[in-house]
Amino acid sequence: MGFKAWSLGxxxxxxxxxxxxxxxxxxxxxxxxxxxxxxxxxxPQEFAKKYYEQGADELLYIDIVASLYGRSNLTEIVKKAAHxxxxxxxxxxxxxxxxxxxxxxxxGADKVAIxxxxxxxxxxxxxxxxRFGSQCMVLSIEAKKQDSGxxxxxxxxxxxxxxxxxxxxxxxxxxxxxGEVLVTSIDMEGTxxxxxxxxxxxxxxxxxxxxxxxxxxxQAVDLKIASDAGADGIAVADALHYNRxxxxxxxxxxxxxxxxxxx
Amino acid sequence: xxxxxxxxxxxxxxxxxxLEHCGAKNVKLSSxxxxxxxADRIILPGVGAFQDGIKGLKDRGLIEPLQNxxxxxxxxxxxxxxxxxLVSSSKEFGHHSGLDFIPGKVVPIIESQKSKVSTLKIPxxxxxxxxxxxxxxxxxxVFNGIKKNSYVYLVHSFHVQTDNQNDMNGxxxxxxxxxxxxxxxxxxIGLQFHPEKSGEVGLNVIKNFLLx
Numbered sequence: 001m002g003f004k005a006w007s008l009g010x011x012x013x014x015x016x017x018x019x020x021x022x023x024x025x026x027x028x029x030x031x032x033x034x035x036x037x038x039x040x041x042x043x044p045q046e047f048a049k050k051y052y053e054q055g056a057d058e059l060l061y062i063d064i065v066a067s068l069y070g071r072s073n074l075t076e077i078v079k080k081a082a083h084x085x086x087x088x089x090x091x092x093x094x095x096x097x098x099x100x101x102x103x104x105x106x107x108g109a110d111k112v113a114i115x116x117x118x119x120x121x122x123x124x125x126x127x128x129x130x131r132f133g134s135q136c137m138v139l140s141i142e143a144k145k146q147d148s149g150x151x152x153x154x155x156x157x158x159x160x161x162x163x164x165x166x167x168x169x170x171x172x173x174x175x176x177x178x179g180e181v182l183v184t185s186i187d188m189e190g191t192x193x194x195x196x197x198x199x200x201x202x203x204x205x206x207x208x209x210x211x212x213x214x215x216x217x218x219q220a221v222d223l224k225i226a227s228d229a230g231a232d233g234i235a236v237a238d239a240l241h242y243n244r245x246x247x248x249x250x251x252x253x254x255x256x257x258x259x260x261x262x263x
Numbered sequence: 264x265x266x267x268x269x270x271x272x273x274x275x276x277x278x279x280x281x282l283e284h285c286g287a288k289n290v291k292l293s294s295x296x297x298x299x300x301x302a303d304r305i306i307l308p309g310v311g312a313f314q315d316g317i318k319g320l321k322d323r324g325l326i327e328p329l330q331n332x333x334x335x336x337x338x339x340x341x342x343x344x345x346x347x348x349l350v351s352s353s354k355e356f357g358h359h360s361g362l363d364f365i366p367g368k369v370v371p372i373i374e375s376q377k378s379k380v381s382t383l384k385i386p387x388x389x390x391x392x393x394x395x396x397x398x399x400x401x402x403x404x405v406f407n408g409i410k411k412n413s414y415v416y417l418v419h420s421f422h423v424q425t426d427n428q429n430d431m432n433g434x435x436x437x438x439x440x441x442x443x444x445x446x447x448x449x450x451x452i453g454l455q456f457h458p459e460k461s462g463e464v465g466l467n468v469i470k471n472f473l474l475x
């Protein structure tokens with residue numbers, strides 16, 4: 001480990017981002033398990049401000065039912081966030097068209113994360129990348145492990161099968177212009193059992209753009225596991241919402257593990 | 264009056280908010296050449312492609328007012344694409360002329376991006392440790408009082424190379440590459456990072472800009 005830490009420092013790779021994930025339903029911050037069984041936690045703005053003050057590198061907002069009902073309060077929530085929060089905001093859920101992206105960017109979002117709409121119409125990836133830059137187009141994948149040992153991409157908040165193999169889909173989407181990948185493990189999400197390490201390494205090995213790992217954070221060592229698997233960003237949700245940890249504590253753990261992070 | 268130049272590109276809400284947060288009064292988003300002529304300070308924001316940015320400025324007749332601001336000695340701050348447009352030319356998707364306020368060119372961070380040898384990820388998305396190298400008095404810089412090794416947030420695939428070393432104000436290391444993070448020539452300042460997204464460090468940079 002000593003050698004690895006040294007070489008990481010020497011190479012000055014991109015620092016790992018510690019990301020607070022806020023799942024949204026209507027006006028509320030919510031939390032589910034396996035993206036289901038939603039429970040209201042509170043006002044997203046209150047939590048977002050807390051994570052900003054604790055030093056989060058980025059905030060990730062996902063409206064987890066927007067794609068089902070075709071509506072979203074996200075613009076308002078993002079606008080409120082951008083009023084007081086001066087770190088990057090990545091926003092997803094229910095984005096279908098260029099005009100949705102425009103609205104969110106105008107409201108203060110830096111990047112959009114899209115799953116369902118680009119599964120249905122992959123060309124949207126290229127349109128968004130051409131218009132706003134690939135750095136803005138985050139491919140969001142909800143992955144579920146199949147009996148075959150491969151992962152399938154799901155849509156509509158983990159409800160619908162897409163028939164797409166995650167490994168092939170992620171490579172195709174990046175070729176088409178996705179500049180970053182958010183990969184959420186449906187199996188691990190909300191379980192506190194740790195990230196799906198194999199899923200993360202498979203995705204990071206398939207593409208040459210940054211990858212955010214989401215779903216499963218339970219304890220400090222999970223940061224290192226995700227980082228070693230190649231994740232560039234690590235998203236933590238309910239562990240923060242329920243005060244099991246704080247962003248500054250996560251950062252201390254990351255430093256202890258010799259992970260390259262903002263200090 | 265502080266004008267944020269609106270040329271139809273990029274997310275300007277956060278830039279506006281960060282200025283207000285830092286105590287700026289009279290912040291206005293504008294694409295009106297007259298308002299830019301009359302501004303005390305100008306911010307040129309932007310995310311996206313170089314040629315679209317220059318075209319957006321041209322179509323709105325904003326290049327002359329910006330040139331005027333430079334010769335008048337008004338503080339002009341370019342952020343991200345706004346910074347890249349300040350230099351002479353860009354190699355992004357062909358060869359394009361820039362505003363030429365600071366001699367230099369925009370080149371890919373990694374020259375051969377498709378090379379299988381390179382395992383470096385592009386775009387660079389994230390927080391980097393800034394090496395500040397002031398070439399002017401601190402009080403004439405946006406980095407006045409900013410600690411060495413402060414972290415800032417960047418998202419980009421291209422960066423600026425200035426013709427004159429003296430115009431370089433800050434870099435960060437990505438693998439063995441020294442990437443340009445900040446440039447300044449007199450009253451013209453360019454930041455590749457997003458001060459409006461770089462937490463407290465970024466807000467302090469903005470406060471300094473308001474004092475120039």
